[in-house]
Amino acid sequence: MQRIGIYSGTFDPITLGHMDVILRARTLFDRLYIAVAAGHHKKTLFSQVERIALVQASLPQEGIEVIAMDGLIVDCCRQTGAQTIVRGVRNGTDFDYESQMAQMNRKLAHDVETIFMLPDPQVQCISSTLVREISRLSGEVSHLVSPAVAAALAKVQA
DSSP, rough: OOOOOEEEETTOOOHEEEEEEHHHHHHHHHHEEEEEEEETTSSOOOHHHHHHHHHHHHHTTTEHHHOOOOHHHHHHHHHHHHOOEEEEOSSSSHHHHHHHHHHHHHHOOOOOOOEEEETTTTTTOOOHHHHHHHHHHHOOOOOTOOOOHHHHHHHHHH
């Protein structure tokens, strides 16, 4: 049986923190899906199609498949055959939110597990929200995101 994991988010934009969790999670699974959420609850800087392209441009393709997600993560798990949801947890606030989500996902799909991964301390403070704000204020973000994302942010801010 293949070990299949899924890591979801809006990735607006994908950061080095996301990439750290993804690259380490990739070693735990035969296949890891990166599910880029539509983000109905947020006004995103980049469209879902643009975010998918930026995730693809930022990551190696081996063992990773980037997909669009519009709905519940547990439904996406059923569609892809994923048995495990991967979540990055930077701090206590993230843990409180993510543990509640994990418990609800378990109620909705008792056969799907959630694992929490801590990002490397060097990238732990990075969030998409902070990256967007720094970029919007003409700050340097190249040490927070991939070159593809830095270029896309520069283009949006120009």
